[in-house]
Amino acid sequence: MRIESLDVYYLSMPEILDIGDGSQDALLVRLQAGGHIGWGECEASPLTAIAALVCPMSHSACKPVRESVLGQRLDGVKDIQRIGNLVRENSLDLLQADHMLSGIDSAMWDLLGRRLDEPAYRLLGYERAHPKTPYASVLFGDTPQETLDKARGIRERGFRAAKFGWGPYGKGTVEADRDQVHAAREGLGKEGILLVDAGTVWVDDLAAAQLRLPALEECRATWLEEPFVSGALDAYKRLAGMCRTVRLAGGEGSHNYYMAQHMVDHAGIGYLQIDAGRIGGISVAKRAADYARAHGVTFVNHTFTSHLALSASLQPYAGAEEGALCEYPVELKPVAWAITREHLLPDADGLLRLPEAPGLGVTPALEGLRRYLVDVEIRAKGELLYRTPAF
Amino acid sequence: MRIESLDVYYLSMPEILDIGDGSQDALLVRLQAGGHIGWGECEASPLTAIAALVCPMSHSACKPVRESVLGQRLDGVKDIQRIGNLVRENSLDLLQADHMLSGIDSAMWDLLGRRLDEPAYRLLGYERAHPKTPYASVLFGDTPQETLDKARGIRERGFRAAKFGWGPYGKGTVEADRDQVHAAREGLGKEGILLVDAGTVWVDDLAAAQLRLPALEECRATWLEEPFVSGALDAYKRLAGMCRTVRLAGGEGSHNYYMAQHMVDHAGIGYLQIDAGRIGGISVAKRAADYARAHGVTFVNHTFTSHLALSASLQPYAGAEEGALCEYPVELKPVAWAITREHLLPDADGLLRLPEAPGLGVTPALEGLRRYLVDVEIRAKGELLYRTPAF
Numbered sequence: 001m002r003i004e005s006l007d008v009y010y011l012s013m014p015e016i017l018d019i020g021d022g023s024q025d026a027l028l029v030r031l032q033a034g035g036h037i038g039w040g041e042c043e044a045s046p047l048t049a050i051a052a053l054v055c056p057m058s059h060s061a062c063k064p065v066r067e068s069v070l071g072q073r074l075d076g077v078k079d080i081q082r083i084g085n086l087v088r089e090n091s092l093d094l095l096q097a098d099h100m101l102s103g104i105d106s107a108m109w110d111l112l113g114r115r116l117d118e119p120a121y122r123l124l125g126y127e128r129a130h131p132k133t134p135y136a137s138v139l140f141g142d143t144p145q146e147t148l149d150k151a152r153g154i155r156e157r158g159f160r161a162a163k164f165g166w167g168p169y170g171k172g173t174v175e176a177d178r179d180q181v182h183a184a185r186e187g188l189g190k191e192g193i194l195l196v197d198a199g200t201v202w203v204d205d206l207a208a209a210q211l212r213l214p215a216l217e218e219c220r221a222t223w224l225e226e227p228f229v230s231g232a233l234d235a236y237k238r239l240a241g242m243c244r245t246v247r248l249a250g251g252e253g254s255h256n257y258y259m260a261q262h263m264v265d266h267a268g269i270g271y272l273q274i275d276a277g278r279i280g281g282i283s284v285a286k287r288a289a290d291y292a293r294a295h296g297v298t299f300v301n302h303t304f305t306s307h308l309a310l311s312a313s314l315q316p317y318a319g320a321e322e323g324a325l326c327e328y329p330v331e332l333k334p335v336a337w338a339i340t341r342e343h344l345l346p347d348a349d350g351l352l353r354l355p356e357a358p359g360l361g362v363t364p365a366l367e368g369l370r371r372y373l374v375d376v377e378i379r380a381k382g383e384l385l386y387r388t389p390a391f
Numbered sequence: 392m393r394i395e396s397l398d399v400y401y402l403s404m405p406e407i408l409d410i411g412d413g414s415q416d417a418l419l420v421r422l423q424a425g426g427h428i429g430w431g432e433c434e435a436s437p438l439t440a441i442a443a444l445v446c447p448m449s450h451s452a453c454k455p456v457r458e459s460v461l462g463q464r465l466d467g468v469k470d471i472q473r474i475g476n477l478v479r480e481n482s483l484d485l486l487q488a489d490h491m492l493s494g495i496d497s498a499m500w501d502l503l504g505r506r507l508d509e510p511a512y513r514l515l516g517y518e519r520a521h522p523k524t525p526y527a528s529v530l531f532g533d534t535p536q537e538t539l540d541k542a543r544g545i546r547e548r549g550f551r552a553a554k555f556g557w558g559p560y561g562k563g564t565v566e567a568d569r570d571q572v573h574a575a576r577e578g579l580g581k582e583g584i585l586l587v588d589a590g591t592v593w594v595d596d597l598a599a600a601q602l603r604l605p606a607l608e609e610c611r612a613t614w615l616e617e618p619f620v621s622g623a624l625d626a627y628k629r630l631a632g633m634c635r636t637v638r639l640a641g642g643e644g645s646h647n648y649y650m651a652q653h654m655v656d657h658a659g660i661g662y663l664q665i666d667a668g669r670i671g672g673i674s675v676a677k678r679a680a681d682y683a684r685a686h687g688v689t690f691v692n693h694t695f696t697s698h699l700a701l702s703a704s705l706q707p708y709a710g711a712e713e714g715a716l717c718e719y720p721v722e723l724k725p726v727a728w729a730i731t732r733e734h735l736l737p738d739a740d741g742l743l744r745l746p747e748a749p750g751l752g753v754t755p756a757l758e759g760l761r762r763y764l765v766d767v768e769i770r771a772k773g774e775l776l777y778r779t780p781a782f
Contacts, residue, residue, distance in 0.1 A: 048487050051439040051442035059416075062413070088620075089594075093436070095486050253483070374771055380768075
């Protein structure tokens with residue numbers, strides 16, 4: 001079969017808040033081939049990704065992403081790899097292309113899975129999908145009291161693990177950060193797995209990050225996530241050398257396989273966090289997961305948006321051992337919740353299972369999404385390059 | 392003074408050819424502050440960069456680039472650094488932001504230099520700009536004969552060095568590539584400095600690259616550029632270990648400081664090539680140049696477009712020793728040539744000098760550019776986000 005159509009849909013809350021919550025908008029990708037439909041989702045700026053999809057060619061290595069996808073044969077897993085390589089070659093100098101490709105790649109796995117009547121993880125080579133331990137992923141409260149209340153709520157909902165991130169953490173004093181981490185630990189109780197996400201707040205300032213380690217170790221945090229921006233491998237490595245019990249986690253900023261590999265090779269991390277909506281899709285995330293495993297680093301999904309993106313980000317390490325951690329956003333904005341008809345909910349044991357259904361196992365709930373659909377129109381060189389299509 | 396306006400202009404040849412020639416379009420940036428004007432230029436996809444400039448916010452770390460620039464104070468060099476950091480923080484998850492920032496950063500150096508009546512290189516800390524040895528940068532001919540003719544022409548024009556790249560190189564047989572490299576050497580004569588650019592054609596296939604080394608060494612090529620994509624550090628490092636006389640060059644794909652640093656630390660390159668229009672501007676290129684120098688790697692500009700971009704890419708290593716190589720594109724499309732009123736031309740000794748004039752020392756030739764101006768209109772969420780402004 002050939003890819004006959006490639007449509008993208010920008011969805012957004014009516015109002016976007018200036019907070020670290022990536023669930024406020026989304027870019028959905030719909031592929032059609034041979035009577036089948038596949039869906040995927042891209043991080044992060046929908047309008048910019050659309051521009052990467054439809055822009056005029058600048059030169060032979062800077063072509064619009066759709067040119068490498070539309071009309072291509074899609075008969076098996078190798079075609080997904082081939083199309084990804086085409087995009088990377090033809091859009092080498094188009095920086096945003098990796099993010100746009102991510103949604104397309106996920107949609108290809110969804111479509112192929114539906115055609116072959118197999119879950120995506122089986123097409124990836126996993127016999128079965130082992131259930132994961134979801135960690136409730138939330139923003140720090142504005143105050144330690146708010147964080148305490150959030151942590152208690154998470155524990156009451158049955159989560160064994162929780163991650164607190166962004167918000168005020170790292171922006172004020174060391175003491176204020178200590179109070180936040182202690183509040184989170186108190187709320188989760190002694191047994192809860194506590195994870196802390198600094199959201200790159202120290203950029204590459206080793207000293208600032210080092211000052212936060214004692215509180216994290218007092219509170220038995222399992223990991224400190226993104227003390228630095230993704231590329232700051234040296235700072236990561238040096239901070240890792242200063243940790244006694246806490247491990248470092250990072251990698252969500254990776255937008256290609258090599259960046260993930262560099263984190264594993266040179267950053268001293270214990271956990272590699274990959275967003276299938278950024279790294280180039282499920283295909284690239286799977287390569288990163290295999291590389292991490294082979295090098296003794298634990299792979300974890302990064303997901304802070306819909307359950308379509310969640311399913312896509314879980315497929316690449318579906319075969320990891322039972323009970324491995326997975327990120328599970330629990331403060332989704334209505335648009336992100338509304339994206340899928342089905343939702344991935346923890347079972348009675350508090351474990352999260354991938355759907356035993358073809359492709360990604362979830363389907364967009366189009367009717368409910370209409371009110372979030374953003375009207376976009378892009379014209380250049382006398383042509384209408386993009387207008388929001390009908391669902 | 393405060394940045395009062397930020398306008399961008401998409402320029403393009405009427406027809407874009409499907410060849411590796413990056414001079415076929417351009418995105419110009421114009422900043423105004425305190426009665427002064429500064430200009431810069433971004434690689435590579437103008438429409439996608441415009442989208443990164445004006446897109447709606449997705450969340451606190453995915454804001455449109457202009458939000459971190461407009462209205463900011465710009466009184467000195469530290470403000471340029473501060474504004475760059477703001478963009479990187481506020482647009483952390485907006486992949487294309489680094490390319491858009493590149494033109495803005497260069498425009499800030501131009502503007503500040505004009506205000507302080509100093510060339511940008513002096514504001515960067517260089518006492519003087521040492522003349523460089525320009526290498527004529529061209530595409531391989533479709534046949535060895537065409538390459539031979541090109542090389543002879545370059546020699547006749549007085550260039551001591553030339554780089555041949557892209558075109559058929561690496562896409563056919565090892566013998567065909569050998570013939571191309573021999574033709575280039577023959578045309579340049581025994582004394583000419585010969586550089587070869589594989590344009591990432593082998594992605595990360597070490598064996599394919601290794602097969603080309605003998606011909607490069609027979610022909611005394613000074614460097615082999617981009618055998619692999621920027622992130623393929625391991626492949627670079629291993630290939631470097633196989634080279635006897637030829638050195639590796641790479642880094643043009645770097646879109647932040649860390650990527651350049653990784654090339655220096657882990658790729659075994661002899662030459663670090665940085666495009667100020669991609670890495671985040673002159674500011675980041677200067678940091679990369681300093682790092683390379685401190686680690687025994689020779690910094691070289693990457694430039695394949697206008698003389699505005701050329702001046703911007705030369706400023707960061709203006710103080711490097713006299714006669715250092717610099718990339719000098721000699722097959723510019725009319726739009727790229729027309730961008731500046733002044734041009735940087737080799738002197739009687741065949742050396743290239745930066746203009747001894749404020750800022751970048753070149754100014755856009757607006758009248759001549761009108762016919763290349765692309766009409767763009769971007770609407771989203773009921774708002775007109777961008778329409779090509781008047782010059």
